[in-house]
Amino acid sequence: MAAVEIAAFGHDERLEVALHLKAHEGEITEQICQRCGKLLEFLEQEESSRVLRQLLSSAIKSLGEGDLGYFLLTLIRLATRNLHLQLRINEVSLLGEHAFITLVDYISQNPSPVRSRDIVEETYLKFTSDEVRVKLFQDYMHLQENVLFRQVEELSLLGQVSQLSESDLVRDAQIPEKLMGRLMAILQADDGVAFFHSQFFRVIYSKLIGQERTRQDPAQILEMLGTKMLPSLDPQVLTAFKNVIKQGFYWGVQHKEREINEMLEEYYPRFHANPPTPKVQRILDFDLDNPLTQICAAHSYMTYDLHIDDANYGLIFVNRANPPDFTEEDFRFLTTFGGALRQIIGNVILTNRLKEMATTDPLTGVNNRRQFETFMEIELTRASRYSHSVGLAMVDIDHFKQINDTYGHQVGDYVLVELCELLTEGLRATEIISRYGGEEFTVIIPQADYDVTLVVGEKIRSLVEEHKFEYDGVEFPLTVSVGVALFPQMAVNRNGLIEMADKALYQAKRNGRNRVCMAAAEEN
Amino acid sequence: MFEAFFNEYYGKRNPNARLFHELLEATSRVVNLVEYKDAHHSDRVALNCLRLARRIGVSDRTTLAQVYFAGLLHDIGEIGVPDNLIYKKGKLSEEEFQVLTTHTAIGEQIASQVPVLATAARLILWHHERWDGTGYPEGLTMNETPMLAQVVSLCDAFDNIRRGGLFSKPEEWDKELTRFAGIQFNPALVHPLIELTEEGLADDIECSPEEEEVLNSMEIQDDVIAQLREDYISIIINFLLTLLEAKHKESALHSKRVARLCRRMGMQMKLSEQELQTLVIAGNLHDVGKVGIQNSILDKPGMLDDMEYTAIQRHPQYAATILEPLSGFGEVRAAVLHHHERWNGCGYPDGVSGQDIPLLARVLHLCDLADALTHIRTVPRHFPTEQVRYVIEDGFGSYFDPDLSQYFEANDLEPGEQEDGI
8 A cells, every 4th residue: 555655656756855854864863863862872872863864864775765664674784883773663663653753744844845755755754664663673572683692502501500509510411511612502502621720629621623633643754755756855945844853842732631721720821921912813813832732733712811820720722713803792702701710610619618617627638626526416317217337446646745745846746747648648548547636636437347446446546656757867657545335335425436446545545555456335 | 912023123122113104004005905896995995985984074073084094905805705796797586685794794804803983983884884775784774874885885886886896887977976865875975075086086995195194193192092001912912813714614723723833833933932932923923914805715625736836825914014014124124925835845835945934934844734634614625535636646737837846746645634744
């Protein structure tokens, strides 16, 4: 319907109107700026008036041609490109309506060619008709799809990062795969490497494609160079080359995962000390020793430094092996992603460190007394539930005061640390070592019986007796006395068990030190 | 990077080198080497852009120089488009057209390797936008396209019309321009261009002294020179290697590997830091002459015929031609030019032997060879070895150059390795 009515006007008539309006474009632009300023208020003043000027001029051109296609195209383009989709479809269409209403207003207020008002109104009616709306909507959706798809992906990835918990990072081996895989999909990267090193967990991820095609090992070509091609080579240069090959130098791209890890670990301090300029790096990094350009065919790459402190650090590296290069937008996203990840990891590390501070003994690194009591409670409850026995060994260093007095407190501290290391290494992982106080240690032996408890006690004693304690070249003998007790045979609760073990330890001391004593059963 | 090299060759020996001018000269040679349409198309477009821009009232010299560069490099991106599309007669299919449209983006990428040409790079990206918004890559309309990009676009189309290329007969060029005004071109620009032509300026491909002066004025801009001085060598290498990468990716990867190997070899041979850097630069640039050779030859599976072999043998000279205007690159140029000379004198281009070959060229030759032997550079050749040997032995004297046979005997090369000397 609308199309037919528009066609009712002659080409010349329409052109006349368009030219007339074009001549007064400045005034009309001012009017539309007043009208639509609010719709575009998220833009700079200058930018928004530029947008509106474009809108008007395309509306006028559409008027002249009697076809709305051009106007719709401009609207869509404004919405997608200039405004980065901050306008919704109804706002876009409102903008379009405003453009025509401004034109109608202008014509009615100023002297204009005959029938110009009719022409503008007809075009306006056509614009508001359903079929045009549908077309506008379809185009909008189509153009929006790509942009939106990426935005949604980006947001969902950031959401996933923000929901990472400690257990995810420490236990879920799939986490790097999940995060980096999605990051690389969004950035359309070919190669990706990430590693994170911390005292609590280590994460390594590498996905490399676009490998260089090699046909033989460097060592193999030596023979060929030395015989067939000998006449064409300078002997002196050839000798140098042979030496280079003998040193195991390889100049191509390497992909072996283990080597990549080692290389990155080695490279990281240098990387952190001289971070690359924060931008997309182009194919050529003239730092020829840069391992990042040696592990894949680097074309355009970006890095993010996940440095938290000197003990906790990491690095994200993504590369595109082929044009087009990464854009500034890609880099911005990587920075956002890396920043979010870094914050989460930082929090996890902080939590872990606080927890560690609360539960370990600062000097020796084994559990402190509070943690020991917690463990005791847990183990005793478990033992009662499953009808197991739990052994407890109380260890005391013989003549510790004498060591302190003779050699000084530093040596005393050294002895404590050394002893704890010795026990941690020598005993099984299930046996829980804690510092009970001073020079007294405890070892919880879960799922033990009478014999096992005695064996463990004996092992502790012999470990210490056979170890050489040496400080500043001075060697001194050291022994321990051990008292062991068994739950539930000898005690009914935690305090009782500790008391029994303590008594046994006292017994061992009295019997001449450097020995293991089992506590007597309760009824005795 | 490359401070030792820069300080020696540009700081000490040649402190008054005109860095920007050298860059312009080298660029111009590259453009002439890779020119697809006809000789001097880019030169004419560049000069016309400069003149038209001045005519419409642009007086800022930096801007004028950018327009000139944009005109000179506007089609450089075609280096990344397969030859058969560029030479194709008749209408392109939709897919082929899509491939062809990438040349603006590739051109932008190449030009943006030189930071002082950032503006020119943007102009190159938009030089196929049309007034009515049906151009590519972004479909900008009217004055959404920067005025200077419109200038480049108009001059490019105008040169095509003048040599009877795309639209019509050469005699009807003014009619053609007027017809497309308001459709393809900005109507406001068409008239000044017609004026220029009527004054006979548009045909002249010699710079007038005044225009020379405009171009050289970049030389006295402190910020431009400071930017160039800071990173001159890297800029040059980046520019040329990006070009090679767009042309033939494998060659660019090969060059990077060779540079890495060269450095290690140099360290092993205890060269001085300055020699080491020269060697690395030469390693990076040694194959840059390949931008002047068709991909169909570079990628040809199977043996090369003698014409192709002659063509490919020109690449050291091409590279030397490109490097010639760069006053500090003398040693690099010598190494690159002679990197296919052999110790026994069987190499090319000059056939010198022994100690007459520069040391760096000898090292480069070995590194080139070693990398070619360990990495597959071209499509694997499908001939079984024995068969090719038979073909070669049988064909010497009639089909192949007899000298080539000597080369084979001397080196007893496997046929698969023949390309390694290339």
